[in-house]
Amino acid sequence: MYQYDTIDQKLVDQRVAQFRDQVRRRLAGELTEDEFKPLRLMNGLYLQLHAYMLRIAVPYGTLSSRQMRTLADIARRYDKGYGHFTTRQNLQFNWPKLEDTPDILAELAKAQMHALQTSGNCIRNITADQYAGAAADEVEDPRITAEVIRQWSTLHPEFSFLPRKFKIAVTGSARDRVAARVHDIGIVIKRNDAGELGYQIMVGGGLGRTPMVGATVREFLPRRHLLSYLEAILRVFNLAGRRDNLYKARIKILVHDLGAEEFTRQVEAEWAAMGQEPVDLPSGELERIASFFAPPAFETLSAVDGDFARQQLEDPGFAQWARTNLARHKQPGYAIVNISLKPIGGIPGDITAEQMEAVAGLAERFSFDEIRATHEQNLVLPHVRQADLYAVWQTLKDHGLDTPNLGLVSDIIACPGMDYCGLATARSIPLAQSISERFADLDRQHDIGELKIKISGCINACGHHHVGHIGLLGVDRRGEEYYQITLGGSAEADAAIGGIVGPAIPYDRVVDAIETIIETYIDLRADGEGFLETYRRVGKEPFRENLYVPH
Amino acid sequence: MSLIKDGRIVADPWRHVDDEAPLPATGGIIVSLARWQAERSALIARRAPLGVRLSSADRAEDIAGDLDRFDVIALEFPAFKDGRAYSTARLLRQRYQYAGELRAVGEVLRDQLPLMARCGFDAFEYVGKTAAEEALEAFAEIDVVYQAAADRRPHAAALRAGRPSSPQT
Numbered sequence: 001m002y003q004y005d006t007i008d009q010k011l012v013d014q015r016v017a018q019f020r021d022q023v024r025r026r027l028a029g030e031l032t033e034d035e036f037k038p039l040r041l042m043n044g045l046y047l048q049l050h051a052y053m054l055r056i057a058v059p060y061g062t063l064s065s066r067q068m069r070t071l072a073d074i075a076r077r078y079d080k081g082y083g084h085f086t087t088r089q090n091l092q093f094n095w096p097k098l099e100d101t102p103d104i105l106a107e108l109a110k111a112q113m114h115a116l117q118t119s120g121n122c123i124r125n126i127t128a129d130q131y132a133g134a135a136a137d138e139v140e141d142p143r144i145t146a147e148v149i150r151q152w153s154t155l156h157p158e159f160s161f162l163p164r165k166f167k168i169a170v171t172g173s174a175r176d177r178v179a180a181r182v183h184d185i186g187i188v189i190k191r192n193d194a195g196e197l198g199y200q201i202m203v204g205g206g207l208g209r210t211p212m213v214g215a216t217v218r219e220f221l222p223r224r225h226l227l228s229y230l231e232a233i234l235r236v237f238n239l240a241g242r243r244d245n246l247y248k249a250r251i252k253i254l255v256h257d258l259g260a261e262e263f264t265r266q267v268e269a270e271w272a273a274m275g276q277e278p279v280d281l282p283s284g285e286l287e288r289i290a291s292f293f294a295p296p297a298f299e300t301l302s303a304v305d306g307d308f309a310r311q312q313l314e315d316p317g318f319a320q321w322a323r324t325n326l327a328r329h330k331q332p333g334y335a336i337v338n339i340s341l342k343p344i345g346g347i348p349g350d351i352t353a354e355q356m357e358a359v360a361g362l363a364e365r366f367s368f369d370e371i372r373a374t375h376e377q378n379l380v381l382p383h384v385r386q387a388d389l390y391a392v393w394q395t396l397k398d399h400g401l402d403t404p405n406l407g408l409v410s411d412i413i414a415c416p417g418m419d420y421c422g423l424a425t426a427r428s429i430p431l432a433q434s435i436s437e438r439f440a441d442l443d444r445q446h447d448i449g450e451l452k453i454k455i456s457g458c459i460n461a462c463g464h465h466h467v468g469h470i471g472l473l474g475v476d477r478r479g480e481e482y483y484q485i486t487l488g489g490s491a492e493a494d495a496a497i498g499g500i501v502g503p504a505i506p507y508d509r510v511v512d513a514i515e516t517i518i519e520t521y522i523d524l525r526a527d528g529e530g531f532l533e534t535y536r537r538v539g540k541e542p543f544r545e546n547l548y549v550p551h
Numbered sequence: 552m553s554l555i556k557d558g559r560i561v562a563d564p565w566r567h568v569d570d571e572a573p574l575p576a577t578g579g580i581i582v583s584l585a586r587w588q589a590e591r592s593a594l595i596a597r598r599a600p601l602g603v604r605l606s607s608a609d610r611a612e613d614i615a616g617d618l619d620r621f622d623v624i625a626l627e628f629p630a631f632k633d634g635r636a637y638s639t640a641r642l643l644r645q646r647y648q649y650a651g652e653l654r655a656v657g658e659v660l661r662d663q664l665p666l667m668a669r670c671g672f673d674a675f676e677y678v679g680k681t682a683a684e685e686a687l688e689a690f691a692e693i694d695v696v697y698q699a700a701a702d703r704r705p706h707a708a709a710l711r712a713g714r715p716s717s718p719q720t
Contacts, residue, residue: 007707011695018692022662030681039662040630121632151707157669158641158700161634227698238638239610277645278699285708406718 001062001370002147002292011154012109015116019043019338020549021103027099042122042160044115045101049422054093054101055118056108060128060146060170060375061089065360068371070111072356083356085341085349087413087464088167089373090118090126094420116154121162123153123234127169129177130374133293134382136330139189139198142172144290146228148281152227158232163241166234166247167206179375179491181205181213182467185233186253190220198222203233203263204255208460211497212252215260217267223286225271228279234273236263270342296368296383301333305386318393320442321404329383337367337381337392338374340403340411344440345433348414349377358399366392376413378406408445409453409518410436413464417457417474424457426474426481426507431455434511437516448518451531454489467491469531470517471498472510481507487517487543488535501540502548513547518544553683555664555675556652558690560683563676565602565623581625584609587617593619604656607635611642618649623674628657637670644671644701661686665693671701 004012019039026036038048044055056071063071071091073082078100079093086092096104108114118125126149128142129135149168153159159166169178172189180186186202199221221229237251240258255263312319322462327336339359341349349357363371363381366388372380382394396402403413412435415421417428432455439445454468458475465471471486482504489498505513520543525534535543568580574593579600586593587603588658594601602623603614614624624643626636636655643649654674655667661679668690677683696706 005711007695009711011697014693014695021692025681035660035680109681121634154697155693157666157667157700159634160666161632161637161663193655235638239635243633243635273646281708282712284712288711 001064002059002143002289008151009109009112012112012114012116015043015114016102016105016109019105023098023102038120040101040209041119042117043101043105044118045096045098046119046331047422048094048420049418051095052098052101052418053420055086055095055113056091056093056113056115057118057125058089058091058113058373059150060143061130061375062125062130062132062143063371063373064111065364065369065371067113068112068356068360068363070107070113072353072360074104075353075356076109082349082350082352084416085351085373085377085379087375087377087415087462088118088125089130089375090125091373092416099530101211105196117164120160121164121166122150122160123156123162123166123168126153127152127167127178127183127375129171129173130372130380131177131327131336131382132172132372133295134327134329134331134334135173135175135338136328137173137175138330139191140172141293142178142187142189144286144293145172145189145199145223146161146170146188147289147292148226149230152230159238162234162238163243164251166237166251168230174493176491176493176495177374177462179467179495180230181493182207182211182464182491183214185230186214192220196222197225200232201229203267204252204260205495206250206252207464207466208250209247209459209461210250210252210256211461211466212256213495213497214252215255215263217260224280227281228274228277229267229271232267232278236266236270240266295331296370298331298334298383299330301385301387302348303332305333308386308389311390312465315405316392318390320446321393321402322389323405324404324408324446326389331383335384335386335389337384337389338406339379339381339396339401341378341401342404342405342411342436343400343403344410345407345437347429348412348432351379351409352550355401356400358395358401362392362395364438376411378411404442405445407450409439409448409451410445412453412455413468414455415457415462417455417463421457421462423460424474425459425476426457426483428455428457428463428472429472430472431472431483431507431510435514438511438515448522449530451518452491453514464491465489466497467495468498469535470514475504475550477504483507483510485513485517485547487540488532490532499540502544516546517543553677555677555683558687560687565600567604567625578606579622584613588616602652602654604635605639607633607639607657609639611639611647615647618643618647618651618702621649621651623652623654624649624674625654625656625717626672628655628663630662631663631695632660637666640667640670640672641701661689664689669696669700669702669704 046053126146128146169183177410182205188200201218202214325338367381412432414432418424455472456463456465469487473484484504486498581602604625
């Protein structure tokens with residue numbers, strides 16, 4: 001993975017010193033809270049319902065074991081012994097003290113980490129495929145491109161006060177695991193007919209109040225032009241994006257208002273006019289960055305390990321976990337391990353310091369020192385030998401990290417909701433916990449099959465409810481928590497925004513409603529048909545009829 | 552308000568003239584884009600230093616053909632969160648090769664100064680609460696830059712390649 005050189009290190013060190021002075025000025029009363037707010041947000045520090053929250057950047061979701069141990073150490077020393085992985089592959093601490101935050105950032109800097117641009121109206125942390133470098137279907141490791149963009153976007157002087165926040169995701173594979181189509185910019189790495197690498201550029205996707213699927217503005221951008229083309233898109237947005245209404249300020253509204261064709265024309269004109277202005281990387285830099293993402297020293301192994309096959313036969317618990325939580329690796333004899341952070345009845349994405357250390361130890365011993373965070377709030381050990389899987393599973397089991405539910409009904413995305421967040425209008429976490437408990441029986445979960453439930457505690461849609469197979473949006477109705485249910489959303493290559501199935505229902509009826517939806521699907525599904533396929537075939541009517549039976 | 556120019560606090564030799572106010576007979580003045588467009592001949596006939604002030608909604612293209620008429624271009628930040636002038640500044644400097652004074656006006660605060668400087672501003676009508684002398688420290692807090700901008704500072708990738716940022720054309 002990428003290693004800082006003296007230049008990268010100097011920037012984060014100076015940034016810590018700068019923030020330390022800002023906190024000092026705040027505590028000394030030289031800065032009011034209003035004046036301090038934009039400064040702290042630039043370093044990921046929010047003020048929530050009960051306390052400050054510090055959001056730490058995990059660029060493109062990649063962590064080393066040392067970095068994970070640093071997070072564990074911070075959780076113990078400065079928080080309540082746990083952290084929370086978010087849908088942007090970042091990690092949040094929910095209980096830091098303001099006066100400790102400069103020290104926390106200094107600890108992070110020692111491990112080549114930071115909290116830059118995890119908030120504010122700037123280019124946020126870049127996300128990438130959690131299976132980068134391991135996926136069998138990958139054109140190129142997307143982290144190379146993501147690191148190029150991370151550096152370019154860090155303290156970008158022109159784009160630090162955009163109309164609104166700006167999120168970029170990169171995938172190197174046709175199977176979209178980063179929800180690229182619902183990002184401000186989604187980038188898909190491709191090869192053209194001549195075999196050259198380049199990018200498909202999609203702009204104007206997003207969730208929030210006005211969910212939209214992005215439009216392709218370039219089918220194939222030669223890779224050497226990446227940064228200048230991004231700069232052209234950002235400049236058009238910075239100058240023309242709406243600033244009069246917070247809820248209409250994202251780039252999706254600009255793309256929609258202008259029309260994709262006119263927006264594209266403006267970007268292309270801006271890009272052409274840049275001409276000789278030096279924006280793109282000098283030669284050699286891409287290669288330098290790429291060298292950090294060279295494949296690890298894989299062993300030459302047979303495609304199927306004999307012990308692995310035998311262990312699955314002997315231990316049904318292991319076999320069940322292997323069936324759900326492993327993904328195919330490009331290297332024969334290796335597997336991608338998904339670590340579920342969704343134990344039955346648990347809080348999606350939460351992880352204790354002790355669990356972080358267990359994962360760090362496993363990564364060090366069995367996965368070339370690499371860990372990934374996923375946008376679905378789970379973790380990944382990307383490169384594990386099949387022969388080591390049983391040992392990995394046993395350790396995960398010892399730490400309550402072995403839940404075999406990846407992609408199943410209890411693998412729920414939920415925002416922090418009203419338990420933490422000042423914007424939320426309803427709770428998300430307790431609902432996720434109740435649904436998970438209702439479907440605790442793993443055999444039943446397997447029978448239901450792949451099903452993505454996503455819960456947002458307010459219209460800002462941090463829980464991605466629009467693209468859940470089943471989406472729940474919490475709304476406040478005269479002081480009561482109600483939930484609007486959407487069906488048929490998808491965040492993948494077949495991206496779709498879910499449709500509202502009927503009137504919102506109160507909190508205490510939601511779990512029953514989920515069960516009704518699932519039972520309806522089971523009654524209607526054809527052989528081997530997943531929830532989404534069934535929904536697309538039969539539409540919302542049968543679900544609606546069963547959900548809104550007159551009492 | 553203090554005027555910061557080229558990293559120092561200086562006296563301001565310029566006067567902002569409102570659209571309704573009569574044009575003073577002598578001395579450098581800064582007028583709005585609307586007034587420049589409406590009274591162009593009269594302003595040229597004054598034969599005195601002239602500056603123009605752009606709101607954050609005005610575009611660099613609006614004055615691109617007249618840049619040699621101006622000694623100062625002032626770009627407004629109606630609120631520090633309104634970042635349009637950062638783009639306008641870079642366009643004036645890098646695309647249209649404007650070489651005169653580029654002045655930030657409006658809500659110009661301490662922690663935005665280094666970003667503005669990178670986009671090509673060299674003068675700042677500073678209104679922050681931190682004393683202007685202390686605010687000058689903001690320029691030196693971070694000396695690593697990751698991207699080419701109007702200040703032509705060598706960025707990280709250029710330093711790594713062992714050569715300065717490629718020259719402007």
